[in-house]
Amino acid sequence: MSEYDIIAIGASAGGLEPLRQLVAGLPSGFAAAVFIVWHVSPSHTSLLPQILQLDGKLPVAHAQNGEPIQSGRIYVAPPDYHLLIEDGCVRLNHGPKENHSRPSIDALFRSAAEVYGERVIGVVLTGMLFDGTAGLIAIKRNGGIAIVQDPAEAEYPSMPRSAIGHDHPDYVLPIAQIAEQLRRLVQGESHASAK
Numbered sequence: 001m002s003e004y005d006i007i008a009i010g011a012s013a014g015g016l017e018p019l020r021q022l023v024a025g026l027p028s029g030f031a032a033a034v035f036i037v038w039h040v041s042p043s044h045t046s047l048l049p050q051i052l053q054l055d056g057k058l059p060v061a062h063a064q065n066g067e068p069i070q071s072g073r074i075y076v077a078p079p080d081y082h083l084l085i086e087d088g089c090v091r092l093n094h095g096p097k098e099n100h101s102r103p104s105i106d107a108l109f110r111s112a113a114e115v116y117g118e119r120v121i122g123v124v125l126t127g128m129l130f131d132g133t134a135g136l137i138a139i140k141r142n143g144g145i146a147i148v149q150d151p152a153e154a155e156y157p158s159m160p161r162s163a164i165g166h167d168h169p170d171y172v173l174p175i176a177q178i179a180e181q182l183r184r185l186v187q188g189e190s191h192a193s194a195k
Helices: 016-024 048-055 105-119 133-141 158-166 175-186
Strands: 006-011 033-038 060-062 074-076 082-086 089-093 120-124 145-149 171-173
Touching: 006 016, 006 105, 006 133, 016 033, 016 048, 016 175, 033 048, 033 082, 033 105, 048 060, 048 074, 082 105, 105 120, 105 133, 120 133, 120 158, 120 175, 133 145, 133 158, 145 158, 145 175, 171 175
Parallel strands: 006 033, 006 120, 033 074, 060 074, 120 145, 145 171
Antiparallel strands: 082 089
């Protein structure tokens, strides 16, 4: 089993293209389960799984409440539901908004950190405000790895800047390098911080 087998990714404004690039860079047979929260309007149908599937090598779908967690799959939060991780399964929750958002990146990150601890890698991408910062701190506190998109290239740099300013992420990388870093970590290659 990989040392890191739970990947939690959060994006907001400007997130579609970075998410497409990241997912396209993950190899088939990827030995981790990937969870994605992207802030979308609750009043619109989300086509994110279909869009990500076009370029990616891994199966992508909206998460279903209670479904088992499997490596090599991508679980996307459906609109207006928090995506939470429990021991071995996925939970959807219509609880209060966090950081004005449902789904909330912090809610995903926090649940992953609480259950899977040092097996988790959290990734914060482009977005406004600061969702993901507290969750990334929780991941680090529980022994996981924190990766943040380089704010210099993020379309909306507030979320990456907040994550960097409030924590000490292990990696601050351009989007083109994040998938490769995830691959290395999941495959157990040694890592040195690259800030």
